[in-house]
Amino acid sequence: NAGVTQTPKFRVLKTGQSMTLLCAQDMNHEYMYWYRQDPGMGLRLIHYSVGEGTTAKGEVPDGYNVSRLKKQNFLLGLESAAPSQTSVYFCASSRRDSLGTGELFFGEGSRLTVL
Amino acid sequence: TQLLEQSPQFLSIQEGENLTVYCNSSSVFSSLQWYRQEPGEGPVLLVTVVTGGEVKKLKRLTFQFGDARKDSSLHITAAQPGDTGLYLCAGGNYGGSQGNLIFGKGTKLSVKP
Numbered sequence: 001n002a003g004v005t006q007t008p009k010f011r012v013l014k015t016g017q018s019m020t021l022l023c024a025q026d027m028n029h030e031y032m033y034w035y036r037q038d039p040g041m042g043l044r045l046i047h048y049s050v051g052e053g054t055t056a057k058g059e060v061p062d063g064y065n066v067s068r069l070k071k072q073n074f075l076l077g078l079e080s081a082a083p084s085q086t087s088v089y090f091c092a093s094s095r096r097d098s099l100g101t102g103e104l105f106f107g108e109g110s111r112l113t114v115l
Numbered sequence: 116t117q118l119l120e121q122s123p124q125f126l127s128i129q130e131g132e133n134l135t136v137y138c139n140s141s142s143v144f145s146s147l148q149w150y151r152q153e154p155g156e157g158p159v160l161l162v163t164v165v166t167g168g169e170v171k172k173l174k175r176l177t178f179q180f181g182d183a184r185k186d187s188s189l190h191i192t193a194a195q196p197g198d199t200g201l202y203l204c205a206g207g208n209y210g211g212s213q214g215n216l217i218f219g220k221g222t223k224l225s226v227k228p
Binding site for chain 2: 004040041042043044045090092101102103104106107108109
């Protein structure tokens, strides 16, 4: 019962370095999302995808890029990491649902520290 | 811009007490979800409510969606240490993908034995 798997779980970067977070889901979900969670800020949507080959910006997209080349994978990239990107990142997936009632299935999170 | 305000932000109670947390907005949502997040884990869905005035019960947890679909509450009866966690509400809208789901900032609940 893998569900949504994120790698890596922890990472420390220096300012200016680049990295990619990988999210994989095995539920055949159409939609996938990347959120960041900061103390007192709740979950904020970075980017999302409604299908293979498509991506869209969320609430806080600056400094991040994403790609969805395969339906089961959603990659989040930081081209030049900044201390403000220190956060816990969550990937989520959901089935196609135009009613806005679909359940989000979350990964366990990836804790990123930028020094 | 739609916003969801959750209150209280923090709540620390003793085992056996009752509590209510609130999720309020000036905007109408077509659905309201509640998630619970335990430390080091991702959020997990507890319930979805879609009808104004709807009440759903999940063991000791009671969820209510306001008549005008602008607010929701979560009531826990006889809280237990296992209820400890961050409770998040999230509002959704018809016609949008889940990219339109709006999350509140959460209520952090601590239940002491």
